[in-house]
Structures are given as structure tokens and as C-alpha cells.
Amino acid sequence: MQVEETAAKISSMQIRGALHIAVAAAKALEQLIVDGATYEELVEAGDILRDARPSAMSLPNAINYILHLAQMHSVDDPIVARPLLLGDVANFIIQLESTIGRISELGASLIEDGDVLLTICNSTTVVEVMKKANSQGKRFKVYACETRPRFQGHITAKELVDAGVDVALIVDSAAYHTMLHKGVRKAFVGADTVYSNGDVINKIGTSQVAVSAKHAGIEFIVCTETLKFFPHSMESGEVVIEERDGKEVADIPRVGVFNPAFDVTKAEYISRMVTEEGIISAQEVNALIQKKFAWALK
Ligand code: RI2
Numbered sequence: 410m411q412v413e414e415t416a417a418k419i420s421s422m423q424i425r426g427a428l429h430i431a432v433a434a435a436k437a438l439e440q441l442i443v444d445g446a447t448y449e450e451l452v453e454a455g456d457i458l459r460d461a462r463p464s465a466m467s468l469p470n471a472i473n474y475i476l477h478l479a480q481m482h483s484v485d486d487p488i489v490a491r492p493l494l495l496g497d498v499a500n501f502i503i504q505l506e507s508t509i510g511r512i513s514e515l516g517a518s519l520i521e522d523g524d525v526l527l528t529i530c531n532s533t534t535v536v537e538v539m540k541k542a543n544s545q546g547k548r549f550k551v552y553a554c555e556t557r558p559r560f561q562g563h564i565t566a567k568e569l570v571d572a573g574v575d576v577a578l579i580v581d582s583a584a585y586h587t588m589l590h591k592g593v594r595k596a597f598v599g600a601d602t603v604y605s606n607g608d609v610i611n612k613i614g615t616s617q618v619a620v621s622a623k624h625a626g627i628e629f630i631v632c633t634e635t636l637k638f639f640p641h642s643m644e645s646g647e648v649v650i651e652e653r654d655g656k657e658v659a660d661i662p663r664v665g666v667f668n669p670a671f672d673v674t675k676a677e678y679i680s681r682m683v684t685e686e687g688i689i690s691a692q693e694v695n696a697l698i699q700k701k702f703a704w705a706l707k
Contacts, residue, residue, distance in 0.1 A: 412437050412454040419461035419468075422559065426533050427601045427637055431467035432505055434458040438475045439498045442491065451479050463649040464610055464671045466602035466639045470705075474501060477704050508634045508685035509537050516597070516632050516683040517542035524549035525592045527584060527622075530612035531561035531568075532599025534632040538683070539597070540572045551576045552587050556612060558657040558668065581614050585621035596622045598674075600633035605642040605698050607676030607691025609633070610650070613669050619678035628680040631691075635684050638694060640702035 415437040418424045424433045441454055455472040462468060475498055482494035516538030520526070526549060528535055539551060551569055555578050556562035562578060569576040579587050587593060596618050602610040609615070609631050622629040639648065650673075655666030676691035686697055699706070 412441065412457055416457050416461040419458070425561075426531065427465040427467040427599065428505070428509065428533055428634060430462060430465060431471035431636060432502060434461075434468055435471045435475060435498065435502050435505065438472065439495070439502065442479070442495055442498065445491075448476075448479055448483075451476060462651060464601050464651045465637070466610075466648065467634070467637045470636050470638075470640070471501075471505070473705060505634070505636060508636070509534055511685040512632055512634065512683050513537040513541035515688055516630070517545060517547075519595070519628075519630060519681070519683070519688070520547055520549055522547045522549070525552070525594055526550070527552045527554070527587060527593045527596045527618065528565060529554040529562065529581070529584075529596075529598055529614055529618050530556045531564040532611075532632065534599050534634065535597045536565060536568050538632055539569060539574055543572055543574050549575070550591075552579050552584075552591065552593060553577070554579055554581045554584055554614065554618070556614065557581055561612070581617075584614075584618050585625065588621055588625040588627055593625070593627055595628040595630055597630050597632060600631050600637050601671055602648050603631075603633055603638045603682070603694055604648075605639065605695040607679060607682075607694045609674045609676075609679065609691075610648060610671050611674065613672050616672045616674040616678075619674040623678050629674075629678055630681050630683060631674075631679055632683045635686055635697060635701045638698050638701065640698050640705045 415433050419430045459469050459472055478497045482490040512534055520542035553562045553566045566576050566578050598611055598615050600609045600611050619629045651670040653668045653670050655668050658666045658668050679691040682689050
């Protein structure tokens, strides 16, 4: 797929979910390298892809890592370096896609027979965790927030029901009530960006679920690949919270709309994080950044 086409699909959310957009961008860059791009052309392509969606750190991390590999291998020396670079890029993509398997194993260990769970949006990672627990013979119920305005909760519900999981959709504003009155024990959510202090950016409404979970005394669990960690959060601070077209919410003459796509959940609301490196506390994110992002922090 061409770079512009991939960027357009990410921007319009035909390709969505923090992991999927990172893999799509990595594959677009891989194709450019196959086609003989110079380092400058890769940098330009990286800029186009990076701008496609601003709030998911998986996207710039994947792009920056491939540019780092290209620099290491000197992409402009095609005969010697290009095959080595392509090998490393292919390896990176395979590793990226395999992290989800490790997270699903670890995450499933937190789900017990008879559990009642709640989730928001459509996180591939969370869905895989739940499918894994189901395949282990555990029987549990999931309440899926519909996730206005784009209803990604419907995708979650469909994927879970197809896998044989007992699932019910709720409107987003029913989350707290459902926790209190339907015996919810754990909330599982995905992530788009994780700051070094453990704060998490995820789909709008996630922070309300987290605050409600704390109030209701239930666990709030974030499932995230470390690729979503923000290595430079100490120095460069804030990630832009994407604001999307108001028409996604309502199209009423003379009525304005504010449509943020994400929000920030503070680390204090997060019980645990499930990563491919293990189950950690939000306070352990910074140490893991030092370990996983040495290439970016130099
Ligand atoms: P996975 C999604 O954003 C949601 O916020 C979801 O929790 C997160 O990406 C992570 O998704 P959007 O693309 O990487 O629907 O777990 O705006 O699939």
C-alpha cells in the first residue's frame, strides 16, 4: 500500500486501533525500502504517516524505530545494506504482531471463572485477552460500552460474541451504574499512549470508567504493548489529544460540537498494566521505558 493511501486510511479510521496503525505504517515503510527509497524519502514518508493520527504513540514509535534502523544500516547503500535493513524491519513487524500473544496469556491469567468485566472501545489487545481466557474454559460476562461517537464497542461486542463470550452492550453513561448493579469486578481497557509517569491516553470516556471503577472498588486494568510507551514524556511533555469532526457526534444547524477522541487516565486510577514484558504497576513504566527505548533515548 502506498504511504499516502495508508495515511488516509489511518486518518479516516479505516485502519484503527493503536497496534494496527503502527503495523500498517511499518509495512508502508517496509514497502518503500523494497522499492528503493533513500533515507530522505523514508523521513518524508514517516512525517506523512506520523501526522495521520496524533494521539497514539505506537505510530511515531514504530516509524522512528524503522528510521533508526535505516540510519544504522545506511539505506542509501542499497547493495550491502538494504537486505540487512529489510531483515530487521521484517523482524520488527513480526515481533510487534507477536506481543499481543504474550499479553493475552498474561491478561487471561487475571480473569477468573465467573468474573464480570467491563470494557470500552475496541482494543484488539483487550479482545485477545478475553478470547484467550474464554479458550481456557473460563466463563465470564463482559459489559461493552458502545463508545460514542463511532461505536467501536459494537465491534468489540461482535468479536466477543463470535468467540462465544457472553457480552452485553451498554451506553457509555451506564458504566458506573452497571459496575454497581451487575457485579462488575474488573475493567479492562487498551491504550494509545502511556506516559512515563504511568498516565494513559485511551479512547474518550476511559477516564470516566477509571474514576467510576475506583469509586465502585473494582480493578482497572490497562492492556498495552510497550510500543505505546512515550519515551520522551519527561522532556517533551504532552501528546496532542485528537479532536475529530463534530459531525461524528451531531449535525444540527447552529449547534457547535466538541469531539475529543481520547482522554488521559491518571496513574493513580490504574490497578495494573499488562504488557508483553509482564504485569506491572503504573509506577514501573519509567523503568521499562529505560529498558525498551535505549535506542531512542541516546
Ligand atoms: P489496540 C483505539 O483507538 C482505542 O482507544 C483502543 O483502546 C486503542 O486504540 C488501542 O487499541 P481508536 O483507533 O492497539 O479506535 O489495543 O481511536 O487495538
